[in-house]
Amino acid sequence: MTKTAAKAKLKEVLRDYEDGLAIAPTGYTVKDAVTDWLRYGLNGRDASTIGTNTILCNTHVIPALGARKLRDLSADDVDRWLAGKSKVLSTRSLEAIRSCLNRAVKRAMARDKVKSNVVELCSVPAGRPGRPSKSLTLKQAEAVLTAAEDSPIHAYLVVSLLTGGRTEEMRPLTWDHVDLDGASTATPAIPPHIAVRRSVRSSGDTKTRKSRRTLPLPGRAIDALKVQRERQGWQRLAAGEQWQESGLVFTSAMGTELDAANVRRELRKVLTRAAELPGMDIEPHVIKPDEWTTRETRTSFVSILSDGGIPLEEISRLVGHSSTAVTEEVYRKQIRPVIQTGATAMDGIFGTPPPPKR
Template sequence: MYFDRTNNCWVGSVSLGTDQQARRIRRSVRDRDYRKASAKLDELLEEVEAGRDVGNRYTVADAAQDWLEHLASSTLAKGTVEELRCIARKWIVPGLGRTRLKKLTTEDVEVWLQTMTAVLATTSIRKRLGTLRRVIKLAQAHGHVRDNVADLADAPRGTEGRPSKAFTLDQDQAVLRASMGHPIHAYLALTLLTGVRPEEARPLTWRHTHLNPVRGVLCSCGTVHDKDLPAHVEVWHSVRGGGDTKTPKSRRTVALPRYVIATLTKHRTEQRQIRAEHGWKSEDIEYVFGTRYDTPEKAQVIRDQFRAVVVRAGLANEWAPRETRQSFTSILSDLGAPIETIADLLGHASTTTTRTVYRRQLRPVITTGAETLDQVFGTDFLNPE
């Protein structure tokens, strides 16, 4: 530690050896206050001893780029990886990229988050903060920074997100009619009338789709059933990482309504004809809603086709494919189905999840009990003749 009279400050330096040209590599700290300069020097020595990068040119953009390269080898689903890439390139790099990672403060992160409050919902802001935390965490693991300042920041409240909604029975029927003759009709019939999630429907295979009652067939659960099973789909896969469903309870076997059976039967015949006409694989087709290459259809293609059908049905273009599941819940509830049955069909571990997530779609007043008892204890019971 020495006093630099020219700049009127205390300077402390650490030698890091020599470079390829045998020139001494030094890192220095400085401050006009001796105690502060000494504290900075102690921190620098601590970083050297811990094997951390003591350079000061590594930026948030550098950290994001390293994280994106690391992300390419992760086990996350492809769609999740693309979403995280988009967040890093559209939000983190433009907003914080030029900041040197060691100089980044919690206040910098909070100011960055505040710029999102006018355009993003709270959940979206949280997702971007979570992504930044993952970027810095990798930089920590590689010795570029000591602390993850993003861990100390809280996501502010953003705009009000659009709550999920459900089709009425008339709208449900209108959407199905509008989709007739279009590739998405069979997909909508299945999701609207069984509650299967979009990420479960897209990778559904014909091997797991049984359009006739079956006996003695090996099920996805590994059991050969000795009783006749009605036509059903075995919902055991999704497009999530590893191909697993959202939760273990989500693995379920769902019986098919007659309309879905007829629609899927017709869809399979037309699928084979269309693929044969175009010279595509037409035998041993794997995916029910597959592409020309017999791979699961992309989510964006489903969204585009779904919104086009919604417009043809005379509805506003503000619906999402995931709301077919809300519609299924709402219609079953209106028809008096017990919440336990709805929870099983949705693949929920308990009715608590069903009540919490689909509270807007569940029948607000349960009238089944009153309607049943009215048949026995009507008004005549109080006023006998």
């Protein structure tokens, strides 16, 4: 080792000592930190969550910053990295990759690999516009439900579109959480409803505590669920010993839970038929089936309610959000921005204007 190299090594050791690091991790890189986080820091998470984070790290974090020694990573490095990524990624994706790096460095910091977390000093720049959310108008929704009458997911579409349930809440819905009769003699009366209590998440629980909610069923949804129950009975007979009893409301022909990809594929078939219905004023260039996903039945629910004048507070409660701020942020394009309070108050104070003189 040369004298210059020895001096540099001594400076690193003294720096570690001053920083209070237990062992001088001079060769510990950003890649090491990220790899350790992916391996040990995601225990208990869904396989899909682990997979998504792994792809983000291997695609965007490690190739750009991985070779950098973690102790030498600066806020300027992170800022430049995010600025470069903002040219090709949406703002939401930028937030995701910054979160991956931030959590990896935070974990390394807790294990004395680095003194501070410079990622927390860096904000996310505006990225490219993300995939715009879409929603059906009332007329389009009517066309879709008409086109879905012969679809295996007819009841699923009716219930999700008319109640605003998340796709991960609808697929695990069980019959013991469905009440198609209600109790009109109770005080107060209990309408027919579904109880959202489960999700396809690994924990089996809903997304948040407020997501556990009871949703009254419109008449059209009640009728669809009655038909679904009868249809499922015939499927059970046809399947015989191959039927797998699950208690689920929406199932395959063998009684198993519907797969997300299959539901999405059936939805797109329905949208294709809806676009072809005569007199429905739905042109293929307006609804492009391949661009739609099942979560957009939920955005359609919000949009239709908002257009119908339902208060934001009520919409927020129905979709299971913790506050109206969350609803406004997630569904800002679906919420009708009408503020009438001031005009209503002034009409009450000054009265309505007299009719114009002719």
